[in-house]
Amino acid sequence: MAGNGERMKTVRLSVPISDEDLKSLEIGTVVYLDGLIITGREKVYKHILDDGEDMPEGLMQRCNVGFHCSPAASVDGDGKYSVGAVTATASFRFAKSLPGWFAKTGCRVIIGKGGMSQKHYDEIFVPAKAVYFTTVGYGTGALLGRGIKEVENVHWLDELGIAQAMWVLRVENFGPLLVESDLQGNSLFEQNNKEINEKIEKLYEGLRAPSLSRYGETDNKRDELI
Amino acid sequence: MIAIGQIEKAAYDIMLKAAIDIPEDYEDGIRGMQKGEKGDLSYFVLEAMLENYDAAREDRRPMCADSGLPRYYVKAGNEALIEGGFIALEKVLRQATARATQDVPLRPNRVHPISRQDNNNNVGINAPEIDYSFEPDADWVEITTVHKGGLFGTDYRMLFPGDGIDGIKRFFLDVMISFGKRGLACQPAIVGIGLGGSKDTCMVLGKQAACLRIVGNKNPDPEIAALEEELKQMGNSIGMGAMGFVGSSMVVDCHIEVGYTHTGGMPMSVHSFCLSSRRASVRIYNDGRIEHRTDPNWFTPYTRRNTVEWQEMVSA
Structure with missing residues (x-):
């Protein structure tokens, strides 16, 4: 088995990622990025979409990749930033903000943790011609941190705080990431879930159900919670 | 008597170690799992995680940016003497948390649950948690930090x-x-x-x-x-x-x-x-000796006792 990880197809892409590059991506491909990426989560979305703040001028012409994360960063006394590691946060929570985000920014790629549901790919990502890259692990924070060459800027640090501010990061060989969804909305997680679900009922065979049930939105083991 | 400054430094040092150095038992466990893994994607993920542990060690940077909820476990020997007592101990554990957050850096994850106020140092109301246990016939204090996502x-x-x-x-x-x-x-x-x-x-x-x-x-x-x-x-x-x-x-x-x-x-x-299982322990003796380890040694025969009286286990 040794080295079977090396059989993974691997590509290196420049940001902003071109239409041609986006079209050619297949789910399950390993990606490394060069260029600018921006971070954003709850408070950035609220700032841009609810409070009507404008994106910094010209930024999205240079960068079409958004990252659901907050870095382990600190701000030194002299105003310099130090970023040690970056890891993604679970993306499904931000689904309701993404239609507005894509429309307002022209962002085409989301990097995050765990991907989105099939419904969100079909209804939000495919119409926006956007794809999803998942981080690996999760928690290759040191490898991703190594790929950050410079903090180009950080926006709204005072209002939003270190963890929630919008960080503009210049990256080189930033990865590994996996193509989780393509422009058609195919999803690596959905594909794997289908295969795993085939066996799930069998696992519970012969195990008596507990005497006290619980309320819940789903008790179907094939369903997901996101 | 254990000097309080020594406790602060030790508590700071283990925060840094925990954030950066994956415990050996866990890394070995992942290597073992990878050998038996037949799924290509899952195998690839484990390979990336093993590379990530190396990168963290070499660069002295955190293995994961989600610092989780950094916290402490304190096991106090019955004969341990702490300069300033437990109030002083709790103060320096909070100091060490704030200092490590700035220096490692750890992500300032701790916020007020409603206002989302962030003190930017992983210290706040009931944070970091400090759990206690005790050990008979021991003249040391053992401090463990755990950074676990939540x-x-x-x-x-x-x-x-x-x-x-x-x-x-x-x-x-x-x-x-x-x-x-x-x-x-x-x-x-x-x-x-x-x-x-x-x-x-x-x-x-x-x-x-x-x-x-x-x-x-x-x-x-x-x-x-x-x-x-x-x-x-x-x-x-x-x-x-x-x-x-x-x-x-x-x-x-x-x-x-x-x-x-x-x-x-x-x-x-x-x-x-998780895959970034971050823990580190340190034992400080009354005479100032200090031992670092990755095994917290938390569950002892004493903590699992099943009787009214505690009797020292007699080894055969």
């Missing part, structure tokens, strides 16, 4: 005696499957299970089982050790691996801790200590 992979359920081992297995599978999909639990994990106690004890025991026992450690009760092994095998037979991809790498190890519970109930909690 959003997914944990659940609690009140089961009943009639639900039996089936109930335990079902709930275990429920948690593995529901949080394993898409790898929300950041598996393979050390899965800790709390059985019994009152509800809060049940949660605490399961959390401590996950975070404070190393890979390969067995519960001294042979029946419980057998259940640990059975649940571990069960988790790794679901057909799911790292990141929820097809594979077998779910449970690096399974640890169960029990507490005597209500005669009518059998509460159960499940906790997942």
Whole structure:
């Protein structure tokens, strides 16, 4: 088995990622990025979409990749930033903000943790011609941190705080990431879930159900919670 | 007498170690899992994680940017003497947390639950948590820090005696499957299970089982050790691996801790200590000697005692 990880197809892409590059991506491909990426989560979305703040001028012409994360960063006394590691946060929570985000920014790629549901790919990502890259692990924070060459800027640090501010990061060989969804909305997680679900009922065979049930939105083991 | 400054420095040092250096037992466990992993994607994920541990060590940078909820466990020997007492100890643990947050850096994760106010130092109301235990005939204080993410992979359920081992297995599978999909639990994990106690004890025991026992450690009760092994095998037979991809790498190890519970109930909690299992311990003696380790040595015969009186175990 040794080295079977090396059989993974691997590509290196420049940001902003071109239409041609986006079209050619297949789910399950390993990606490394060069260029600018921006971070954003709850408070950035609220700032841009609810409070009507404008994106910094010209930024999205240079960068079409958004990252659901907050870095382990600190701000030194002299105003310099130090970023040690970056890891993604679970993306499904931000689904309701993404239609507005894509429309307002022209962002085409989301990097995050765990991907989105099939419904969100079909209804939000495919119409926006956007794809999803998942981080690996999760928690290759040191490898991703190594790929950050410079903090180009950080926006709204005072209002939003270190963890929630919008960080503009210049990256080189930033990865590994996996193509989780393509422009058609195919999803690596959905594909794997289908295969795993085939066996799930069998696992519970012969195990008596507990005497006290619980309320819940789903008790179907094939369903997901996101 | 243990100088308070020495405790502050030791508490700071272990925060840094925990954030950067993956414990050896856990890394070895992941290497072992990778050897048996037949799913290409899951195998690739484990390979990337092993590379990530190397990168963290070489660059002295955190292995994961989600610093989780950095916290402390303190085991105080009955003969330990701390300069300034426990009030001084708690003060320097808070100082060390703030200092490590700035220097490592750790992500300032701790916010007020409603206002979302962030002090930017991982210190706040009830943060960091400091859990205590005691040890007889010991002239040292042992401090462990754990940085564990907290959003997914944990659940609690009140089961009943009639639900039996089936109930335990079902709930275990429920948690593995529901949080394993898409790898929300950041598996393979050390899965800790709390059985019994009152509800809060049940949660605490399961959390401590996950975070404070190393890979390969067995519960001294042979029946419980057998259940640990059975649940571990069960988790790794679901057909799911790292990141929820097809594979077998779910449970690096399974640890169960029990507490005597209500005669009518059998509460159960499940906790997942993730692919970035961050823990580090230090023991400081009254005479100033200091020992660093990755095994917190939290569950001792004394903490698991089952009698009114404590009698020193007589070794054969």
